[in-house]
Amino acid sequence: MEKKTDDWKHLYTDTPAEEEQGPVVFYNDTVIDHFTNPRNVGEMSDELADGYALVGDPECGDQMKLWIIVEEGRIFDVRFKSYGCPGAIATSSMATVLAQGKTLEEAKLLTDDDVVAALDGIPEHKKHCSLLGVNALLAAIEDFEQKQRSSKPERT
Amino acid sequence: MIYLDHNATTPVHPRVFDAMVPYLRERFGNASSFYRLGRSARKALEESRARVAGCIHADPREIIFTGSGTESDNLAVRGPVLALREKGNHVITSAVEHHAVLKTCESLEKEGCRVTYLPVDSGGRVDPDDVRKSITPQTVLVSIMYANNETGVIQPVAEIGAIAREQGVLFHTDAVQAAGKIPIDAGELHADLLSVSAHKMYGPKGVGALFVRQGTPLFPQVTGGPHERGLRAGTENIANIVGLAEAFTLASGGLEAAATRLAQLRDRLEKRILESIGGVRINGVSAPRVPNTSNISFLSIDGESLLLHLDLKNIYASSGSACTTGSAAPSAVLLAMGVAAREAQGAIRFSLGAENSEQDIDATVAALQEATQRLRSISSIRDE
Numbered sequence: 001m002e003k004k005t006d007d008w009k010h011l012y013t014d015t016p017a018e019e020e021q022g023p024v025v026f027y028n029d030t031v032i033d034h035f036t037n038p039r040n041v042g043e044m045s046d047e048l049a050d051g052y053a054l055v056g057d058p059e060c061g062d063q064m065k066l067w068i069i070v071e072e073g074r075i076f077d078v079r080f081k082s083y084g085c086p087g088a089i090a091t092s093s094m095a096t097v098l099a100q101g102k103t104l105e106e107a108k109l110l111t112d113d114d115v116v117a118a119l120d121g122i123p124e125h126k127k128h129c130s131l132l133g134v135n136a137l138l139a140a141i142e143d144f145e146q147k148q149r150s151s152k153p154e155r156t
Numbered sequence: 157m158i159y160l161d162h163n164a165t166t167p168v169h170p171r172v173f174d175a176m177v178p179y180l181r182e183r184f185g186n187a188s189s190f191y192r193l194g195r196s197a198r199k200a201l202e203e204s205r206a207r208v209a210g211c212i213h214a215d216p217r218e219i220i221f222t223g224s225g226t227e228s229d230n231l232a233v234r235g236p237v238l239a240l241r242e243k244g245n246h247v248i249t250s251a252v253e254h255h256a257v258l259k260t261c262e263s264l265e266k267e268g269c270r271v272t273y274l275p276v277d278s279g280g281r282v283d284p285d286d287v288r289k290s291i292t293p294q295t296v297l298v299s300i301m302y303a304n305n306e307t308g309v310i311q312p313v314a315e316i317g318a319i320a321r322e323q324g325v326l327f328h329t330d331a332v333q334a335a336g337k338i339p340i341d342a343g344e345l346h347a348d349l350l351s352v353s354a355h356k357m358y359g360p361k362g363v364g365a366l367f368v369r370q371g372t373p374l375f376p377q378v379t380g381g382p383h384e385r386g387l388r389a390g391t392e393n394i395a396n397i398v399g400l401a402e403a404f405t406l407a408s409g410g411l412e413a414a415a416t417r418l419a420q421l422r423d424r425l426e427k428r429i430l431e432s433i434g435g436v437r438i439n440g441v442s443a444p445r446v447p448n449t450s451n452i453s454f455l456s457i458d459g460e461s462l463l464l465h466l467d468l469k470n471i472y473a474s475s476g477s478a479c480t481t482g483s484a485a486p487s488a489v490l491l492a493m494g495v496a497a498r499e500a501q502g503a504i505r506f507s508l509g510a511e512n513s514e515q516d517i518d519a520t521v522a523a524l525q526e527a528t529q530r531l532r533s534i535s536s537i538r539d540e
Contacts, residue, residue, distance in 0.1 A: 007170055008511035012157065027464070035464065041534045058537050059497045061458065061486075065536040081536040085460040089534065 030120045031090045038093035040100070042079035043067065051144030055136045062088040062129065066096070066136035070144055075099050075107055080136065087126030091115050095133025104141055110134055158471045158516045162356070162509035163305050163333060163449060168399070169358035169510075175402040176360065179395035187392045188383070197394045204401035208365050211408040212331075212350065213341045220366045220384045221397050225332040225353030228366040229256035231377050231388065232328040232349040236297050237264055238375035240326075244294030248325075250274045250282045250311075251492040253301050256351075257330055261299075270294070279443030280309035280493045284316050291323045298327050302334035302350075306489045306505055307440035308449025310338070317346030326372060332356055332364075336407030337446040338415065348372045352404070354396065358510065359403030363396035414510065419447035421508050421517055426450055428521040433528050435540020437499060439490055448508040451490070453499040454524075455540040457531045462504055465527035471520055473506050498539060 027035070044067035046052070051070065056063035062084030069077040078099050082092040094115050099107050112130040116122055122130065159167070179200060185193035187201045206216040222228045237247060249261050251273045261271045272290045274282050282300055291298070298320045303310050313329050320327035328349035331340055336357025342350050350367040354360055368374060368387070380389035407414070429436055435455040454462055459475035466473055475487070486500035495503070506520070532540070 008167065010170070011159070011167055011511060032464075032468070035461070036468070036530075038534055054536075058501075061501055063536045081534055083456065083458065083535045083537045085458050086464045088458070089461060 026123060027086060027090070028120050028122075031086070031122055034090035034093040034119065035086045038082075038089055040078055040080055040093065040096040043081060044069070044079055050147070051140040051142075053136045053139030053143055055139055056084070056088075056132055058083055061085065062132055064088070064092050064132050064136045066092075066133075066140045068099070068137075068140045068144060070104065073105075074101060074103050076101075078137075080133075082132070084132070085126070085129065087122055087129035088132050090119060091122070091130040092133045092136070094118050095130075095137055099137050104144075107137060107141060110137065158512070158520055160471065160473045160506045160508060160512065160516070160520065163308075163505065163507035164474055165355045165361065166358045166509055167511065168360055169403060169406060171406060172359055172399050172402045176395040176399040179398055183394070185394075187394060188381075197392075200394050200398050201392050204397045207401040207405050208352075209367075211335075211340070211404045212352075212367055213343055214367050215370065217385075218342075218367050218370060220368055220387050221392060221400070222364045222366055222384075222388055223362055223390075223393070225330070225351055225356070225364040226256040227377075227388075228351035228353070228364040229254070229328075229330050229332075230260050231366055231374070232330075232351055233257055233260045233297065233299055234264065234377055235374035235387075236326050236328075236349070236372065237269060239373035240296040244292075244296045245269045246272070246292055246294040246296060248272045248274065248287060248290050248295060248298045248300075250276060250300050252276050252280060252282075252304055252306075252309075252489045253299070254305055254330055254332065256332075257299055257301070274300075276492050278494050280304060280307050280440045280489070281443050282311055282316065284312050284319055287316050288319050288323070291319075291325055295323075295325050298325055300327075300329060302329045302331040302340070302345075303337065303446045303449075304440070304489060305333045306487055307443075307451045307493075308333070308445035308447075308507075309440040309443045310334070310445060313347070314345050320348075321346040333449075334446060336404060336411075337418075337448060339408075339411060342367050342369070349374075352400075354400035354403050357403050357407045360396050360399040363393055363400045365400060415447045418508050421512055421514065422447060422450050422506075424514065425506060425508070425517045425521065426452070428518070429524060432521060432525050435528075435532075437495075439493065439495055439503060450506045450508075452504055452506070453490075453495065454502045454504065454528055455499060456535045456537050457502045457528060459502050459504050461531055462502070462524070462527055465530070466520070466523055469523045471523055473504050473520075475504055498537070 049067040051068040064082045115130045185197040187197040209216040326348045335352040348369045353364040437453040439451040490500040
């Protein structure tokens with residue numbers, strides 16, 4: 001294989017400026033962590049899930065599917081799949097982390113600001129992404145409650 | 157580091173850097189001064205002008221130095237429109253132009269001009285026949301880019317130039333992404349105006365040039381002195397201009413060898429991606445392209461997420477043009493080619509350059525393979 005020519009050696013040997021080292025500047029380490037290792041990724045069958053939601057529009061850049069299992073009024077398990085930018089993926093992941101184990105009433109109080117705060121902040125123009133996870137969660141709870149009303153028995 | 161974003165900017169070639177240094181140190185004179193220090197700056201300026209002219213087979217008197225490719229485009233579009241207000245107020249351009257032309261045309265519209273934005277086919281090319289049909293007695297300028305910054309697609313500029321010439325309409329081509337990559341002959345293109353930029357061909361940022369065919373009516377955009385034949389006022393940035401001339405000369409000298417080498421690397425990249433990562437589309441592949449550029453849609457994935465995975469491995473590519481990242485909108489260039497919104501969202505531009513090697517390509521493909529696998533495993537859509 002051919003070698004890099006001497007003309008460009010300095011690009012690979014010279015030490016980059018201090019501000020170029022370390023974590024990605026645009027997103028903080030927590031966001032990067034949830035982007036590269038998103039928590040609670042997965043799908044559930046209709047039989048297994050108590051609530052399901054599909055929010056967002058891939059034509060507009062992001063979409064999320066979210067499933068919940070409810071046990072004794074608490075979110076016992078939550079799984080998601082997301083299509084979108086790093087902000088959408090990281091906020092989806094964090095929304096599921098925050099939802100896990102909460103009562104439905106607690107979960108309904110979660111806001112996009114909670115998601116952003118739990119991620120130690122995200123860039124201003126990505127804040128709208130954080131609505132994706134919260135909206136999916138609320139819609140899945142709504143789906144569960146609707147099924148309850150149409151008399152599907154809750155698991156115990 | 158693996159840098160695959162040469163259509164955004166390039167590293168300065170060491171020989172270009174060396175050529176510039178004296179004009180930042182001991183030869184700092186103002187080219188307008190009459191004493192020896194000024195004369196040495198004047199000499200460098202005029203030698204650079206001749207060298208740039210030589211690269212596009214033009215006369216040195218036809219070269220105007222500017223502060224950027226964008227400034228060249230602004231002067232090339234606004235200049236003739238304002239100078240020919242008596243004749244008409246209609247401009248023809250394309251839907252896939254760089255913002256330097258597109259936004260300038262939009263601002264002219266606000267000032268009362270009529271602008272026709274020609275469509276492109278699925279390969280990203282303008283049909284020269286559309287240009288012919290769009291010309292009216294009020295048409296003063298046709299502005300069509302030489303090569304597209306996002307896809308590398310080369311427009312049929314010589315044909316379009318011939319049509320404009322035959323109809324007595326001025327023709328400008330934004331050759332910023334063509335210069336240093338493919339041969340340019342201003343005469344063969346029938347161009348009246350042609351823009352280039354130094355930093356896309358291993359020269360410094362902050363300097364461009366505009367070819368202005370002799371006799372082309374042009375209304376200056378920057379006033380304040382006799383510099384550049386009164387068409388662009390401001391003390392000449394000699395170091396940068398020398399850098400532009402050196403970079404353009406270097407690139408033009410080794411054009412064929414570099415093009416062959418870059419095309420091989422680009423083909424290797426595309427072949428390996430097609431083989432090892434399914435669900436991809438190469439945008440503009442059916443059209444002639446500059447040898448260094450590849451625009452690839454990775455289905456079921458958002459381009460920005462893919463770019464961040466590459467970034468974390470110190471591999472640098474881009475989605476769309478560098479100026480539009482940060483906004484979530486899919487590439488207007490790809491949409492104009494009829495690429496579906498979802499495919500456009502997953503598009504990445506790889507633009508290769510002189511310092512890239514086969515190892516770089518293979519490492520990039522390996523990183524892409526891992527990243528696409530990860531992102532597809534968490535994606536809520538499955539288009540591939």
